[in-house]
Amino acid sequence: MTTIDVLDRPALVLNKHWVAIQTTTVKEAIGLVAKGAARIIEPESFVAHDLETWNDVSRAKAKFGGAVIRSARLELAPPEVILLTGYEGMGERVVVFSRRNLFKRDRFTCQYCGSQPGPEELTIDHVAPRSRGGVSSWENCVLACVACNKRKADRSPAESGLALRKTPRKPSWRSLARIEPRIRRESWDQFLSRAYWEIELEE
Numbered sequence: 655m656t657t658i659d660v661l662d663r664p665a666l667v668l669n670k671h672w673v674a675i676q677t678t679t680v681k682e683a684i685g686l687v688a689k690g691a692a693r694i695i696e697p698e699s700f701v702a703h704d705l706e707t708w709n710d711v712s713r714a715k716a717k718f719g720g721a722v723i724r725s726a727r728l729e730l731a732p733p734e735v736i737l738l739t740g741y742e743g744m745g746e747r748v749v750v751f752s753r754r755n756l757f758k759r760d761r762f763t764c765q766y767c768g769s770q771p772g773p774e775e776l777t778i779d780h781v782a783p784r785s786r787g788g789v790s791s792w793e794n795c796v797l798a799c800v801a802c803n804k805r806k807a808d809r810s811p812a813e814s815g816l817a818l819r820k821t822p823r824k825p826s827w828r829s830l831a832r833i834e835p836r837i838r839r840e841s842w843d844q845f846l847s848r849a850y851w852e853i854e855l856e857e
């Protein structure tokens with residue numbers, strides 16, 4: 655694994671009350687610690703470190719192998735959890751209206767016929783067509799498979815004989831819901847409740 659990959663690895667961010675609020679990259683995490691805005695948490699002991707003491711821990715850990723980020727002065731194991739020292743908020747709760755989040759809300763499923771043909775075969779459909787003033791919003795955009803999109807064309811669902819499976823709404827995920835299982839680290843488990851992971855898989 656190259657250094658670049660290591661810097662892009664995910665790190666969990668806790669607010670000052672040790673509540674997990676979001677994820678960041680190892681690179682950003684180290685930047686925050688260097689600025690004094692955060693501490694690196696040693697997941698095994700919950701000890702909070704600045705770069706100097708983390709350097710000592712990392713050198714000890716390095717004896718057992720694992721990735722290391724080297725600078726002229728420091729030799730750091732990639733942090734997996736950081737604690738913000740001055741922030742007690744819960745992070746950004748607004749879900750950005752983006753292609754990615756729309757796919758996530760609609761679960762890669764055509765909202766008309768329920769098919770799941772894969773991301774390449776899904777399009778973003780404006781329920782009220784743009785040609786009639788339909789806007790790009792959470793409430794007016796849904797995923798549609800190519801066939802349904804073609805059938806609907808520039809018409810309303812009713813006009814084209816299609817029915818939405820559910821009313822499109824703005825999702826209300828907490829920012830943590832953006833953590834994808836594939837980036838999750840084992841060391842995060844103790845900071846994230848089991849309930850949280852189950853919630854994400856349910857409707």
Ligand SMILES: [Zn+2]
Nearest residue numbers: 764767799802
């Ligand atoms: Zn369809």
